[in-house]
Amino acid sequence: MKHNLYPQFKILLVDDEIAFLRSMSLTLEIQGFNHLITCSDPSQIPSLMETEDIGLVLLDLTMPKVSGQKVLAWLKEEYPNVCVIIISGVNQVNTAVECVKQGAFDYFVKTSDQNQILDGLKRAIRTQELTLENQALRAQILSNELEKPDAFANIITSDQTMWSAFRYIESIAKTRQPVLISGESGVGKELIANVIHDLSRCPGPLVSVNVAGVDDNVFADTLFGHARGAFTGADKTRLGLVEKAAGGTLFLDEIGDLSLASQVKLLRLLQEGEYYPVGSDKPKRMEARIVVATHQQLSQLQAEGKFRKDLFFRLKTHMVTIPPLRERLADLPLLIDHFMTLACKEMNKPSLTVPKSLSVNLSQYSFPGNARELKALIYDAVSQSTTDELNCAPFEPLFNREKAVDLSENTLLFPPHSPLPTLSNMADLLVEEAMKRANSNQSLAARMLGISQPALSKRLKNMKENHGKNEKDT
Numbered sequence: 001m002k003h004n005l006y007p008q009f010k011i012l013l014v015d016d017e018i019a020f021l022r023s024m025s026l027t028l029e030i031q032g033f034n035h036l037i038t039c040s041d042p043s044q045i046p047s048l049m050e051t052e053d054i055g056l057v058l059l060d061l062t063m064p065k066v067s068g069q070k071v072l073a074w075l076k077e078e079y080p081n082v083c084v085i086i087i088s089g090v091n092q093v094n095t096a097v098e099c100v101k102q103g104a105f106d107y108f109v110k111t112s113d114q115n116q117i118l119d120g121l122k123r124a125i126r127t128q129e130l131t132l133e134n135q136a137l138r139a140q141i142l143s144n145e146l147e148k149p150d151a152f153a154n155i156i157t158s159d160q161t162m163w164s165a166f167r168y169i170e171s172i173a174k175t176r177q178p179v180l181i182s183g184e185s186g187v188g189k190e191l192i193a194n195v196i197h198d199l200s201r202c203p204g205p206l207v208s209v210n211v212a213g214v215d216d217n218v219f220a221d222t223l224f225g226h227a228r229g230a231f232t233g234a235d236k237t238r239l240g241l242v243e244k245a246a247g248g249t250l251f252l253d254e255i256g257d258l259s260l261a262s263q264v265k266l267l268r269l270l271q272e273g274e275y276y277p278v279g280s281d282k283p284k285r286m287e288a289r290i291v292v293a294t295h296q297q298l299s300q301l302q303a304e305g306k307f308r309k310d311l312f313f314r315l316k317t318h319m320v321t322i323p324p325l326r327e328r329l330a331d332l333p334l335l336i337d338h339f340m341t342l343a344c345k346e347m348n349k350p351s352l353t354v355p356k357s358l359s360v361n362l363s364q365y366s367f368p369g370n371a372r373e374l375k376a377l378i379y380d381a382v383s384q385s386t387t388d389e390l391n392c393a394p395f396e397p398l399f400n401r402e403k404a405v406d407l408s409e410n411t412l413l414f415p416p417h418s419p420l421p422t423l424s425n426m427a428d429l430l431v432e433e434a435m436k437r438a439n440s441n442q443s444l445a446a447r448m449l450g451i452s453q454p455a456l457s458k459r460l461k462n463m464k465e466n467h468g469k470n471e472k473d474t
C-alpha cells in the first residue's frame, strides 16, 4: 500500500524523555500522522527549525537544559506562524494559561486522555493548513499567475472566473481536506478532479465512482468493502474504494444524489478519518483524500432537507464552482477548435477550417449540456464533413430552436401605442446586450453585431462619454 506523508508539514516532537518521544510518535503514526521528527535535546531546535519544514511543535515544558516556556517564547518570536502545543507533566492551570497567553495553541497534560490530545492535534493541523492555504492564496492573487499551468493543459479556457478557480485549486491542492466541485452537467467537473489529484502530488491512484442512485448498503460495501462472511454470498474479503484510493484521491461524483443514510456514513468518514468494512469490528484509517462533485445546488437541497447541513458545511470549506458555458462565451471558439482537432485526430482526418460565423451563431444557444454537448456536436460535424471545411449542418437545429429575433418576419417588437425609441437608444441597447452575452469580450460582441471590433470599441467609448455627460447635466 502506498502511503503519503501527513500532514503536509512536519510535526516536531520535543521532549527530553526518550521513552515518551518513542511512545508518542508511535501513537501518532498509528493514527496516520506520519510526518514527524523527534528531538530530545532542545539546543537542536534552532537548527531543526531552520532546515526542516516544520509547521507544528509538540513541546514538553520541563526539560533540564532549557525550560519549555523559554523555547515557546523563542518560537513565537522567531516563527510566529508555527503552531505550538504544550504537552507537559505539570497539571497547573496557571502554567497552562501563561503558555496560551504566550501564544501556545493548546496545553495538555501527559496523562490526559489520548483522544483529547489527538483531537487537539487535529485542530492545530487544520488551523495550520488554513494559514498555509491563506498564504498561498494571497501569493496567487498577487502574482495572478499559475504555478503549474501544465496541470491545467486539458482544460481549455480564457475565462477569468475559470482562471481564478485554477489559482484557488493550486492553493488548496496540497491539503488533505475534502473538495467540493459544483457546476452544471458537462462543464468539466471531472477534469477539475483530475487536476486536483495531479496537483496534490499524492503517490496513490485517483479512484472515481458515481454515487447517484446507489442504495445505502451498496454504498457502504463499495466504499468500505466487506469482511469475509459479512453477509450471505460474501465468501471473500472485498477491498473498498477508500482502501483502493489509499495515498491518492477518491472522487465521488453526483454527491447531491446520495441518500441521507449514506450521507451519515460519508460525514463520519470525513470527521473520524476511519471506517469499518461491512461485517468487521476492526476500524481502518482512511488514507485517501475525498473530492466530490455535483451538478445540483447543495444549498438548495439542504434547505429542502435532502442534504445534511453538517455534511454540506464540511464539504463546502473548499469549494470550486465552474461556470456554465453560456456564461463564458469567449471560450466557444477555443473549444470548437480544440474539439475539432481532437475529433480529426481520432477519425484520422486532416484538420478542417471552421466557419467564423459558427461561434457567433452558437453564442445564441444556451448549451444546457455545456462543453460535453459542444464536444458531441463537433464530433458529429467532423464525421459528416466531406470537404476541408467543417460541415455545420449538425448545428442548424440549434440555430432554429433558439433563433434570435427574426427581423425578416413581421414580429411585433414594440407596443403599437407607445412612442418608439430613437435609433441611437436602440443601438446602445443592442451594444449593451451583445457585451453582456459575450461576457465583455469585444471581438465576440462585435461579431454578434456584425461590426468590426474597432467600430464597437469606438461606440463603447462614445456611450461612456455620453453617459458621463448626462450624469454631469443632471
Ligand SMILES: Nc1ncnc2c1ncn2[C@@H]1O[C@H](COP(=O)(O)OP(=O)(O)OP(=O)(O)O)[C@@H](O)[C@H]1O
Pocket (backbone or CB within 6 Å): 154, 155, 156, 157, 183, 184, 185, 186, 187, 188, 189, 190, 191, 192, 253, 294, 295, 338, 371, 372, 375
Ligand atoms: N474546458 C474544457 N476543455 C476541454 N474539454 C472540456 C472542457 N470542459 C469539459 N470538457 C470535456 O467535456 C466532457 C465533459 O466533461 P466532464 O465529464 O469533466 O464534465 P462533468 O462536469 O464532470 O459532467 P457530469 O456532471 O455530467 O459528470 C469531457 O469529454 C471533457 O473532456
